[in-house]
Amino acid sequence: MYLIGNITIYLGIVIAAYALIANILGIRKHSKKWIESARGAVLSLIFVSLLASFLLLYFLGTSQFQFEYVASYTSLNLPMVYKLTAFWAGNAGSLLLWTVLLCLYTGILVFSKEKRNPMMPYVSSILLLNILFFFTVMALDGNPFAMTETIPADGKGLNPMLQHPGMILHPVTLYLGYVGLAVPFAFAIGALILRRMDAEWIKLTRRWTITAWLFLTLGNIIGGWWAYLELGWGGYWAWDPVENASFLPWLTVSAFLHSVMIQERKGMLKTWNISLIILSYILTLFGTFLVRSGVLTSVHAFGSGPLGTYFLVFMAFMMLFSIYIVMTRYQLIKKESIPIDSYFSKESSFLLNNLILVAGAFAVFWGSMYPLISEAVTGTKINVGAPYFDSVMAPILLCLILLMAVCPLIAWQKATVERFIKNAIWPLAAGIVSAITLIILGTKGILAVIGLSSTIFMFATHVQEFIQGTRARMRATKENIFRAIYKLIRKNQRRYGGYIVHIGIALIAVGVIASHAYSEEVLKTVNLGESFTIGDYELTFKGLTETTDKGNGIVVADIGTTYRGKDVGTVQPEKVFYESWPEPSTEVAIKTNWKEDLYLVLSSWENREKITLQVKVNPFVSWIWAGGIIMIIGTAVALVGGKTSTVGIWKALRSGR
Amino acid sequence: MNKNKKILSALSLIAVALIIMIFSSMPSATSKEITITDIVESTDKFEGDYIMTEGLLNKNSVQWNADDIELRFEIFDQNETSLSVFYKGVQPDNFTEDVIVIVEGFIGENGVFEAEKVMTKCPSKYEGEDMENYDSEMHKELYNDLQE
Numbered sequence: 001m002y003l004i005g006n007i008t009i010y011l012g013i014v015i016a017a018y019a020l021i022a023n024i025l026g027i028r029k030h031s032k033k034w035i036e037s038a039r040g041a042v043l044s045l046i047f048v049s050l051l052a053s054f055l056l057l058y059f060l061g062t063s064q065f066q067f068e069y070v071a072s073y074t075s076l077n078l079p080m081v082y083k084l085t086a087f088w089a090g091n092a093g094s095l096l097l098w099t100v101l102l103c104l105y106t107g108i109l110v111f112s113k114e115k116r117n118p119m120m121p122y123v124s125s126i127l128l129l130n131i132l133f134f135f136t137v138m139a140l141d142g143n144p145f146a147m148t149e150t151i152p153a154d155g156k157g158l159n160p161m162l163q164h165p166g167m168i169l170h171p172v173t174l175y176l177g178y179v180g181l182a183v184p185f186a187f188a189i190g191a192l193i194l195r196r197m198d199a200e201w202i203k204l205t206r207r208w209t210i211t212a213w214l215f216l217t218l219g220n221i222i223g224g225w226w227a228y229l230e231l232g233w234g235g236y237w238a239w240d241p242v243e244n245a246s247f248l249p250w251l252t253v254s255a256f257l258h259s260v261m262i263q264e265r266k267g268m269l270k271t272w273n274i275s276l277i278i279l280s281y282i283l284t285l286f287g288t289f290l291v292r293s294g295v296l297t298s299v300h301a302f303g304s305g306p307l308g309t310y311f312l313v314f315m316a317f318m319m320l321f322s323i324y325i326v327m328t329r330y331q332l333i334k335k336e337s338i339p340i341d342s343y344f345s346k347e348s349s350f351l352l353n354n355l356i357l358v359a360g361a362f363a364v365f366w367g368s369m370y371p372l373i374s375e376a377v378t379g380t381k382i383n384v385g386a387p388y389f390d391s392v393m394a395p396i397l398l399c400l401i402l403l404m405a406v407c408p409l410i411a412w413q414k415a416t417v418e419r420f421i422k423n424a425i426w427p428l429a430a431g432i433v434s435a436i437t438l439i440i441l442g443t444k445g446i447l448a449v450i451g452l453s454s455t456i457f458m459f460a461t462h463v464q465e466f467i468q469g470t471r472a473r474m475r476a477t478k479e480n481i482f483r484a485i486y487k488l489i490r491k492n493q494r495r496y497g498g499y500i501v502h503i504g505i506a507l508i509a510v511g512v513i514a515s516h517a518y519s520e521e522v523l524k525t526v527n528l529g530e531s532f533t534i535g536d537y538e539l540t541f542k543g544l545t546e547t548t549d550k551g552n553g554i555v556v557a558d559i560g561t562t563y564r565g566k567d568v569g570t571v572q573p574e575k576v577f578y579e580s581w582p583e584p585s586t587e588v589a590i591k592t593n594w595k596e597d598l599y600l601v602l603s604s605w606e607n608r609e610k611i612t613l614q615v616k617v618n619p620f621v622s623w624i625w626a627g628g629i630i631m632i633i634g635t636a637v638a639l640v641g642g643k644t645s646t647v648g649i650w651k652a653l654r655s656g657r
Numbered sequence: 658m659n660k661n662k663k664i665l666s667a668l669s670l671i672a673v674a675l676i677i678m679i680f681s682s683m684p685s686a687t688s689k690e691i692t693i694t695d696i697v698e699s700t701d702k703f704e705g706d707y708i709m710t711e712g713l714l715n716k717n718s719v720q721w722n723a724d725d726i727e728l729r730f731e732i733f734d735q736n737e738t739s740l741s742v743f744y745k746g747v748q749p750d751n752f753t754e755d756v757i758v759i760v761e762g763f764i765g766e767n768g769v770f771e772a773e774k775v776m777t778k779c780p781s782k783y784e785g786e787d788m789e790n791y792d793s794e795m796h797k798e799l800y801n802d803l804q805e
Binding site: 034085232246343348351355356362363366370371380381382384385389396397462523525582583584585588603604606610611612614 | 676691709750751791
């Protein structure tokens with residue numbers, strides 16, 4: 001068994017290297033045989049990587065502590081689901097997960113209906129280069145099948161913070177996103193090598209890019225949700241370098257998803273799109289480097305080792321390679337670029353959107369790297385904390401919301417100002433009315449009011465788009481309202497899917513703005529029977545009890561809660577003492593209604609009758625999760641619909657060959 | 658000047674504006690990362706600066722006043738120089754012997770560090786990679802590595 005595990009890793013290196021060489025030979029010699037052989041090799045790579053994964057899952061599931069990885073992350077009393085998800089608890093398993101996903105993606109591509117596409121050998125080679133890198137790193141420093149010297153009786157167990165449903169979803173979704181970006185990158189480079197300057201690579205990879213973006217979105221939101229529920233500091237995003245690492249590619253891919261529309265329709269922005277996708281891909285490697293190298297001071301302390309260096313070297317290699325390819329083809333790209341027709345058009349507004357998203361990415365990058373930069377320049381490590389990110393990203397978010405509010409109203413090519421004003425009048429009115437209402441209601445904080453009313457403006461624009469479209473359909477086809485809405489979306493899924501995503505973002509924006517501006521916090525030591533108030537809540541300490549559950553000791557505080565004088569039951573924040581972990585961990589208690597969360601942490605206790613509580617009221621945080629779900633639905637709508645027909649192009653190409 | 662160039666120049670103006678914004682919000686939001694020895698040796702120099710520092714916790718020095726929610730403790734670095742910290746707040750998770758504590762705040766005239774943020778860092782918090790030798794020796798080593 002041990003042998004099979006190790007063999008799979010080394011076999012992976014050999015097969016990946018072989019497939020790479022076979023592809024190159026096939027391209028050089030125009031030999032179908034070699035290409036065919038490389039395809040076969042990809043199939044065996046899938047087999048090998050799946051075998052390695054199933055083996056690791058089997059060892060984890062059956063607690064074979066002779067394996068270092070199993071002993072380091074699991075223990076006998078761990079529930080089965082966490083035994084299995086310990087797969088990605090450490091470096092070695094994460095690398096294997098990344099590798100197996102890469103192999104599967106490559107397999108799907110080379111056996112897809114595009115397999116005879118002349119670009120495919122190039123695409124496959126670039127992906128194989130990645131696979132080769134990952135197998136090599138596993139062999140050098142991250143073998144999931146390394147053995148322990150003596151077999152321990154029990155493993156070290158999984159960190160209690162990782163024993164949460166978030167652990168099942170968050171890493172996998174992020175990896176699916178990270179790995180997915182390799183596909184459009186490979187296509188972009190493949191197209192460049194072949195000097196294909198059309199939007200073909202974009203059309204072929206549209207679904208891949210959107211899927212990757214979908215998973216990045218999911219990964220980030222689930223990460224925030226997990227942090228909110230588990231870490232007990234009452235927030236969902238701390239601008240930690242590790243979080244920023246996964247937010248950066250999200251920003252650049254969001255920009256890319258918009259700018260490719262211009263290339264598809266108009267053939268513009270070719271260099272820009274290629275640069276964006278290269279950047280996004282490089283950022284996925286950069287993120288992994290940041291996370292694994294330990295160069296930055298982060299509360300997420302990942303083990304530091306040579307792993308980060310490998311990623312840095314590979315990243316530098318891929319970056320130089322891409323720059324070389326772009327530079328040598330630059331004249332060609334430039335020759336075929338087309339100027340913009342009008343200043344006031346969707347094209348220009350998309351350009352602005354891109355600029356702001358990329359500026360946001362730069363700001364996040366700059367803030368995360370600043371400690372290193374300042375240390376290099378002045379010798380003192382200067383950290384920029386959450387205040388920097390908040391003050392920079394707030395105006396950027398505001399600009400984006402305003403752009404989203406006006407963008408759908410601006411026509412392609414040449415928009416007229418009169419028509420735009422006519423369309424914008426109602427949504428703008430909704431925004432202004434809400435601003436006035438908020439001020440009359442006594443909402444404090446002028447910036448938050450501007451942010452919230454802009455969000456309502458943006459939301460109203462999108463609602464208006466749906467209403468106008470539905471009305472037009474009902475008039476034209478005499479359909480009933482539900483059928484008309486359904487048909488409207490069905491007929492133009494890319495557009496309306498995108499709008500649904502924007503509506504999700506509107507909900508998230510409300511949550512983010514409100515929870516930043518209006519959250520309340522109380523730290524209080526209370527005696528038995530003592531009450532105190534926060535917001536509309538009155539909390540009473542009713543008792544401290546101890547229980548045990550599956551070998552874990554739990555200390556529970558019973559807190560009676562009333563909301564606006566009405567009894568809403570008892571909430572129970574906990575501290576759990578895990579059998580296999582030296583330190584207790586906090587279990588947050590949350591009571592949610594539609595507009596706010598009551599968030600309770602049991603900080604400490606002196607005796608049974610005296611405890612210290614940390615209580616927060618976080619307004620509209622649940623809207624962030626709801627917005628996330630809507631974003632996913634919208635992305636799904638855009639993903640399944642909107643087939644870009646490539647059949648015509650293929651026919652033309654084939655007959656021309 | 659054709660339209661493309663005009664649009665490009667307008668966009669670059671906006672880009673410049675954004676970059677100025679990014680830089681202008683830097684100084685208000687920075688913390689200097691300084692070692693405990695430096696802080697203790699030249700307290701005056703850093704007066705008024707928002708400082709971030711880290712050290713190992715001396716568990717015996719922890720004084721917790723539940724009624725006023727006040728926490729006092731000492732952290733020390735590899736030169737065994739220790740720094741008293743005062744914090745109006747609660748103990749974070751993992752607040753035990755020899756854990757690396759990160760504090761942010763100001764150094765007071767009396768040499769007591771008034772923390773606005775107290776965080777603990779455990780090398781094995783998310784990654785169990787170093788778990789096989791999980792002991793205070795390793796923590797100290799790791800901490801020394803960090804200082805280099």
